[in-house]
Amino acid sequence: MSYVGIDLAWGDRARTGLAVVDTAGRLIASGSGRTDDEIDAWLGTFAGAPQVIAVDAPLIVPNETGMRECERLVGVAYGRYGASCHASNRSRAYMNPPRAELLAERHGWEVDPASSGRPVCVEVYPHAALVGLLGLEWVVRYKKGRIEGRRSELIRLLDLMETWHILALETNARWQEIRAVVSRSARPVDLDSVEDEVDAVVCAYLAWLFDNDPGTLMAFGDIETGYIVAPPAPHHPPRRPASATVVPDVTRRAESATGTVEALTDRLRAFAAARDWDQFHTPKNLAMAIAGEAGELAAELQWLDGEASRTAVIEDAALRERVSQEMADVLIYLARLADVAQIDLLQVTGAKIDLNERRFPPLRAHRRPGASPHSKMQE
Secondary structure: OEEEEEEOOOOOOOOEEEEEEEOOOOEEEEEEEOOHHHHHHHHHHHOOOEEEEEEOOOOOOOOOOOOOHHHHHHHHHHHHHOOOOOOOOOOOHHHOOOHHHHHHHHHOOEOOOOOOOOOEEEEEOHHHHHHHHHOOOOOOOOOOOOHHHHHHHHHHHHHHHOOOHHHOHHHOHHHHHHHHHHHOOOOHHHHHHHHHHHHHHHHHHHHHHHHHOHHHOEEEEEOOOEEEEEOOOOOOOOOOOOOOOOOOHHHHOOOOOOOOHHHHHHHHHHHHHHOOOOOOOOHHHHHHHHHHHHHHHHHHHOOOOHHHHHHHHHHOHHHHHHHHHHHHHHHHHHHHHHHHOOOOHHHHHHHHHHHHHHHOOOOOOOOOOOOOOHHHHOO
16 A cells, blocks of 8 residues: 655646655655656556545636635635645636546546545645644745745755654655755756655655544545645744745845745735635736736826926825835736746846846947837837
């Protein structure tokens, strides 16, 4: 018998992490694949006769729009620790049907967490599990950001997971290889090559707990509307880190009590989840909202002389407050759009600045009489 963890990509172009532990809880093997055939072949080689399969991916998604109740409940329980779920619904082609549902059907796995039948496949959420099981004050941030911050956070995660001694990670050869990859990583792609596999090990541990220490987990939601298995809602106080990643100086100047872009994204995600607004936050709607708020920002300044506006936004307190509010609205919608579209704002902005620096060397970018460079620089 074995217990399997799968960090399942929603499509076959991205990497899926795979891991299996034995009846004693020791990690036997871990790896990754992309296509369904690769995943099935790996499971056939290493999984044997699995008892529980814990999948980090939407498994039961009956709703056509909006978010599932289980996602809302997890957001209520874990959102204050930075762990909130993306909304899942069948309006998205890759979710109709969900890949996890097809995986379970293909292998003949039960999907009801209350079933005594085996094998059973359950949906899990590693971010929430790590907070609940380890008492973390905030999620471990190793998915986004600059390479230095991601590397540091992923090493921290590996250290934390090694406190689960039952997995015997220190003696696992593949685990040591993963550690080496993380330690010497110089590019984001280096971390990308192993982070899904690490997530799968977390999932495999949850699969083992589901059978061997069930009191540590519960199901948020139900079989009819969808569920997520995670530890019960924690009660320890959260603490949002001042900075979870190493960011450029230009970004540091923009930081305030809100924290980093990632902290802002987490806060807005939890805010939307608690109000069931994910059903409205489609890329199209968010882009239109950005345009609308940008128009309101422009309206505050449109009748001012260009040079006069420089002084007005600093010295006119009422105008400054109105402009600040409109700027905040633009940023809020932009951060939400980046989250929904799974785009790293810092990374793409840095890349865009790099491109602009190549396209517009300092001597060439000097202003010509009667010309404005600003719109050109953003092409």
